[in-house]
Amino acid sequence: MQEMAVQLVNLDKEFEGQHAVEKISLDIAKGEFLTFLGPSGCGKTTTLRMIAGFEDPTSGWILLDGKHVENTPPYARNVNTVFQSYALFPHMSVFDNVAFGLAMKKVGKAIIKQKVNDALGLVRLDGFSGRKPNQLSGGQRQRVAIARALVNSPNVLLLDEPMGALDLKLRKQMQIELKRLQKKLGITFIYVTHDQEEALTMSDRIAVMNEGQIEQVGTPDQIYEHPQSKFVAGFIGETNLFKGTVQSVNGDYALLELEGSRVPIINNDLTLGEEAFIAVRPERIDFAHSQQENSFVLSGWFKEQIYVGSMVKSIITLENGMEVIVNEPVGRSAQAVLQKDRQRLLTWDPKHAIVVKDGRNNKAYCSEV
Amino acid sequence: MKDNSGVLTTVLVEDSGKSEVNSKKRELCALISPVVFWMVVFVAIPLLLVVGVSFLQRGIYGGIEYQVTINNYIRMFNPMYFRIIWNSVVLSFFTTIICLILGYPFAYFTARAPQKIRGMLLMLTILPYWTNSLVRTYAWIILLRTEGVINTILLNIGVITAPIPMLYNESAVLIGLVYVLFPFMVLPLYTSIEKLDRSLLEAASDLGATPLKAFFKVTLPLTKSGILAGAVMVFIPSLGYFFIPDLMGGSKGLLISNLIKNQFLTARDWPFGSAISIILIAITLIIIFLYFRNAGSKEKLEVF
Numbered sequence: 001m002q003e004m005a006v007q008l009v010n011l012d013k014e015f016e017g018q019h020a021v022e023k024i025s026l027d028i029a030k031g032e033f034l035t036f037l038g039p040s041g042c043g044k045t046t047t048l049r050m051i052a053g054f055e056d057p058t059s060g061w062i063l064l065d066g067k068h069v070e071n072t073p074p075y076a077r078n079v080n081t082v083f084q085s086y087a088l089f090p091h092m093s094v095f096d097n098v099a100f101g102l103a104m105k106k107v108g109k110a111i112i113k114q115k116v117n118d119a120l121g122l123v124r125l126d127g128f129s130g131r132k133p134n135q136l137s138g139g140q141r142q143r144v145a146i147a148r149a150l151v152n153s154p155n156v157l158l159l160d161e162p163m164g165a166l167d168l169k170l171r172k173q174m175q176i177e178l179k180r181l182q183k184k185l186g187i188t189f190i191y192v193t194h195d196q197e198e199a200l201t202m203s204d205r206i207a208v209m210n211e212g213q214i215e216q217v218g219t220p221d222q223i224y225e226h227p228q229s230k231f232v233a234g235f236i237g238e239t240n241l242f243k244g245t246v247q248s249v250n251g252d253y254a255l256l257e258l259e260g261s262r263v264p265i266i267n268n269d270l271t272l273g274e275e276a277f278i279a280v281r282p283e284r285i286d287f288a289h290s291q292q293e294n295s296f297v298l299s300g301w302f303k304e305q306i307y308v309g310s311m312v313k314s315i316i317t318l319e320n321g322m323e324v325i326v327n328e329p330v331g332r333s334a335q336a337v338l339q340k341d342r343q344r345l346l347t348w349d350p351k352h353a354i355v356v357k358d359g360r361n362n363k364a365y366c367s368e369v
Numbered sequence: 370m371k372d373n374s375g376v377l378t379t380v381l382v383e384d385s386g387k388s389e390v391n392s393k394k395r396e397l398c399a400l401i402s403p404v405v406f407w408m409v410v411f412v413a414i415p416l417l418l419v420v421g422v423s424f425l426q427r428g429i430y431g432g433i434e435y436q437v438t439i440n441n442y443i444r445m446f447n448p449m450y451f452r453i454i455w456n457s458v459v460l461s462f463f464t465t466i467i468c469l470i471l472g473y474p475f476a477y478f479t480a481r482a483p484q485k486i487r488g489m490l491l492m493l494t495i496l497p498y499w500t501n502s503l504v505r506t507y508a509w510i511i512l513l514r515t516e517g518v519i520n521t522i523l524l525n526i527g528v529i530t531a532p533i534p535m536l537y538n539e540s541a542v543l544i545g546l547v548y549v550l551f552p553f554m555v556l557p558l559y560t561s562i563e564k565l566d567r568s569l570l571e572a573a574s575d576l577g578a579t580p581l582k583a584f585f586k587v588t589l590p591l592t593k594s595g596i597l598a599g600a601v602m603v604f605i606p607s608l609g610y611f612f613i614p615d616l617m618g619g620s621k622g623l624l625i626s627n628l629i630k631n632q633f634l635t636a637r638d639w640p641f642g643s644a645i646s647i648i649l650i651a652i653t654l655i656i657i658f659l660y661f662r663n664a665g666s667k668e669k670l671e672v673f
Contacts, residue, residue, distance in 0.1 A: 054571050074574040087572035091590045100586075101576035152576065 004066065005030045005156050005188040006051060011060035013046050013212075020046040022212035023060065028156075028190065033182050035191040037199040038209035039235070044192045047209070048158050051190065052081050065155055075104075079156040080149035084164055086141045088133040094120070094144050095129035101152040119151035120144075122181065139170045146178070156188045163198060175201050196236045200224060208232045226354060233279035233356045240282060240324050241356070246274045253350070259318055261296045268355040277356050282313070282327040284352035288345040297345040300324060304340070316344055416650075423643035431637030441644035450628075454648070457625040460539065461607040464546040468554040468603045469596065471547070476558035476595075477588075480565075491559065494552050502549055506616050509545055510536060513617075537619030545613040550606060554599040561595025562588075601660045605653050625649055 006028040013021040021043040028034045036044035049055040051062060053074030062069050069077055080101070088097050098116045107115070120126055123143035133141055142162055149157055159178075163171045179202045182189045193199055199206050200220040207217045208231070216228045227233035230241060244258035254267040256276060265278055288297045300316040303323070307313075307330075314326045324346060423441055426434040444450075479490040497505060512518045513535040520532040535541060565588060573583035611626035618624075625645065632642030 052571075052575060054574075074571070075577045075579055079575075081572070081575045083568050083572060085566070085568055087566065087568040089569060089572070089587060089591075100573070100578075104577035104582060148576070 003030045004028065005032070005064070006190065007061075007063040007066075008047070008051075009061040009063070011047065011050065011062065012058045013043070013050060013055060014058045019212045021050070021057075024209075024212075024214050026207060026214060026217065028188060030188055031186045033179070033189045033191065033202060033204045035193060035199040035203040035206045036209055037193060037196060037206050037235075039194055042209040043212040044194075044209045045160055048081075048160055048190060048192050051156070052079055052158050053077050078152075078154055079158055080152050080154040081158040081160065082142075082145045082149050082162045084160045084162065086133075086145040086162075088141055088144055088148070090133050092132075093129065094125065094131050094133070094136070097133065097144055098129075098148045098151050100148065105152075115151055116147075119147040122150065123147045138165050139174065142166065142174065146181075150181075150185065150187070154187065156190060157182075159189060159191045161193055163193070163195070171198070178202065200236070208235060210235075227279060227356055229357050230277055230279070233354065238282050238325060238327075239279045240285065242278050242280065242322075242353075244276060244278070246270045246272055246276055248272065259298050259320065261298055263296050263298075263353070264350040265353050265355055266350065270355070277358070278353040279356050280348055280353050282325040283311070285324065285326045285346055285348050287326070287328075288347040291345070294345075294347040295350070297347050298324075299343060299345055302340065302342045302344050314344075316346060419643045419646055422640050423647050425640045427638045427640050431639075433639055438640075441641045444641060445644065445648065450645075453623050453628055454625055454652075456623075457608055458652070460542065460546070460624065461604050463543060464550060464607045465554075465600050465604045467543065467547045468551055469600065472551060472554035472558055472599065473596075476555045477562055479555070480559050480562040491556075494555055498552060503612060503616075505549070506545055506613060509541075509548065510616065513541060513544070536617060539618065542614045542618040542624075545617045546607045546610060549610065549613060550603045553602040553606065557598035557602060558592065558595045561592040561598075565591055597660055597663060601656060605656060608649060608652065 004027050006026075008024055008026045008028075010023050010025055011021060012019070012023050024043075024047065026034075036047060038044050046055060050057050051064075053069070053072060057070060064077060064079065089100065092100070095116055098119055099112050102112045102115060116129070117126070120129060123146050125140060125143050125147065128136070128140065128144075133144065136144065142165075145162065162178075163174060166174060175198060178189075182202075191199075191202065200223075203220055205217060205219055206223050208215045208223060210231045216223060216232045218226075223232065223236055227236060227239075233239045233241060242256075242258050242263075244256035244263065247255040247257045247262060249267055249270055249272055252267050254265050254270045256263045256265050256278065258278075263278075265276075270276060288294045291297050298318060300318040303315045303317050305312055305314050309330075311327045311329050314328070316324045316326060318324060326346065422433060424437050424439065426436045426438050426440070428434045475494075479487060479494075482490060510517070514520070515532045515534065515536070517536070519535065520529075523529045524532065569587055569591070570583055573587045574580070578586060609626050611624070611630040614624045614627050615630070626649075629642050629645050629649065632638045632645065636642075
C-alpha cells in the first residue's frame with residue numbers, strides 16, 4: 001500500500017453558519033503533486049489553510065503522515081506554506097528570511113548558512129542573500145518564498161496561488177521550474193489555483209472543487225477528457241454542453257434526441273426517457289458537408305470567426321439559440337470568408353461526446369456557456 | 370511668409386507653456402499661503418520674541434530692560450538647574466516607558482479586535498480627552514489624597530491602618546503624566562499594529578515560531594516605527610506639562626516646566642524664563658532629530 005502524506009477525512013469548515021468546506025475526504029500520496037482547482041470561493045484555500053493549521057476544522061480529521069493533527073498548532077506541523085502574497089518578512093534580508101525556520105529550530109549557525117545557500121541555489125537566487133524583499137522583483141520574491149519553505153525540508157509543501165502576482169511569461173516559466181523542483185526533491189506538493197491550465201501543466205492529480213465539495217479527482221487527462229460533472233466539464237477548458245433526452249439504449253450505446261437529431265452516445269448508466277447532458281470539446285467538433293456521410297448532423301448558422309493564433313474559433317448558433325464553439329487548426333479551416341448566417345452542419349465522433357452528470361452546480365455552469 | 374508663421378506658432382506655444390507654469394506656481398502659492406501665514410504668526414514670531422527676550426535683562430520691578438546680555442544662559446550653568454533638567458528628563462523617560470508598557474498590549478488588542486468593536490475601543494480611549502485635562506487632574510487628586518477615595522476604601526476594608534501618602538510625590542506626578550499622555554502612545558501604536566500584515570504572523574507560525582517568538586521576531590520589529598512615534602509623542606509633551614507636577618507633585622520635585630512657569634509668573638523674570646524655554650526647545654529638537662534619524666525613510670514615520 002502506498003504511504004499517505006496527507007489524509008483528509010470528512011473535513012468540514014463552517015464560517016458563521018456558511019459552509020466553506022463540506023465533508024471532503026481525500027488521500028494524498030507521498031511525493032505527489034496534487035492541485036485543488038476551482039473558482040474563487042470554492043473552499044480550496046480554506047482546505048489548504050486547515051492543512052497548514054491556520055484554520056481549525058469544524059469537524060472531520062486531518063492526518064499528516066498518519067498522525068492526527070487537528071489540535072496541533074501550525075508551528076508544530078511539519079508542513080510549510082508558500083503564501084499568495086509571499087509574506088516575506090520586510091525587515092529581514094533574503095538570507096534571514098530563508099534562515100527563519102531553521103533558526104526557530106535552533107539549528108547551528110554553520111549548518112544554517114550551508115542550508116540557506118543551498119536553498120537559494122535551488123531557486124537560482126545565489127548572490128541575493130543580502131537584499132531586502134523590497135529590492136526584489138515579483139518573481140524573485142516568489143523564489144525566496146519557495147526557498148524559505150523548502151529549506152525546512154517539510155513533509156508537505158503547501159502553495160496558495162503562488163503565481164497570482166506574476167505575469168504570464170514568468171508564470172509559465174515558474175510552472176515548469178516548480179514541477180522540476182518537486183520531482184527533484186520528491187516532496188509532496190499541495191497546490192491551490194483557479195487557473196485550469198496551470199493545474200493541467202503541473203499536477204499529478206487534480207481535485208476540482210466547487211461550493212466546498214470535491215467534484216472530481218483525477219489525473220489531468222482524466223479530468224480533461226472524462227469530466228464527470230457539468231461543472232468540471234465547463235470549468236476545465238472550453239466545452240460545448242448539449243442537453244437531450246435518451247431515446248433508446250442498446251448495450252454500450254444509446255441514442256440521444258438532441259435538436260431533432262438522434263445522436264449516438266456511449267451508454268453510461270442511462271435509462272430510457274432520461275434527460276442527459278453531453279460535453280463535447282470545441283476541437284472535437286467537425287463541419288460536415290452533408291447528412292448522408294455522417295451518422296448524425298446538427299444544423300446551425302455561422303455567426304462569427306475568431307482568430308486566436310494556433311487555431312480558428314467559429315461560433316455557430318443552433319435553432320434553439322445555443323451557441324456552439326468549433327475550433328479548427330489554422331491550416332485546416334475554410335479560409336474563405338464565410339457569410340454571416342450561412343448554414344453549417346456539425347458532427348463529431350460519438351466517443352468524444354462525454355455524458356456528464358448534473359453535479360451540484362447548474363447556475364455557475366450555465367452562466368459560463 | 371511660411372517660415373514666419375512657423376516661428377510665430379513656436380513662440381505662441383512657448384508662451385502658453387510659460388503661462389501654464391506661472392499659473393501652477395500661483396496655485397501652489399495660494400495653497401500654501403494659509404500655512405505660511407499660520408506658521409509665521411503663531412510659531413515664528415512668538416519663538417523669535419522668546420529668543421529675543423532671552424538675551425535681555427530683567428527690570429527691577431519685573432519688566433524687561435532693553436540691554437543685551439547672555440547672563441541668562443550663563444546662570445543656568447548651576448548644578449541646581451542641571452539637576453532640575455535631569456529630573457525632568459528621567460521623569461519623562463519613565464512616563465514614556467510606562468505608557469509604552471501599558472499602551473502596547475492595549476493598542477495590540479484594539480487593533481486585533483473585531484472591526485465592530487475596534488472603533489468603539491478607540492473612541493473610549495479618546496473620549497476622556499474631551500474633558501478639560503485640569504478637571505481630570507483634580508479627579509485624580511480626589512482619588513489619591515490622604516482622605517481620598519482609595520485611602521478611604523482601603524482603610525474601611527481594613528487593608529491598611531493608616532492612609533498611604535499617594536499624592537504630592539514623584540509617583541503621583543508619574544501617574545498624572547502617564548494618564549494624560551496615554552492616548553498619544555496608543556494611537557501611533559494602534560496605527561502601526563493595525564497595518565501589520567497578518568499573513569506575516571501566519572508565515573512565522575508556519576516556519577515554526579511559537580506566538581511569543583513570532584511577537585519578538587516579527588511584530589515588535591515591524592511596529593518599531595509606531596513605538597518610536599509614540600515615545601516621541603509622549604516624551605516631548607511630558608517635559609512641558611507644568612500643571613501636573615504643580616497640582617499633583619506639590620512643591621517638592623521641581624521640574625523644568627515648573628521652573629519656566631515660575632520664572633514667568635512668580636519670579637517675574639521673563640528673560641531667564643525665556644532662556645530656559647530655549648533650552649527646553651533645544652532638548653526637544655535633539656530628540657526629534659534622533660527620531661528622524663532612527664525612523665529612517667519617510668514612509669516609516671507614523672506621525673509628523
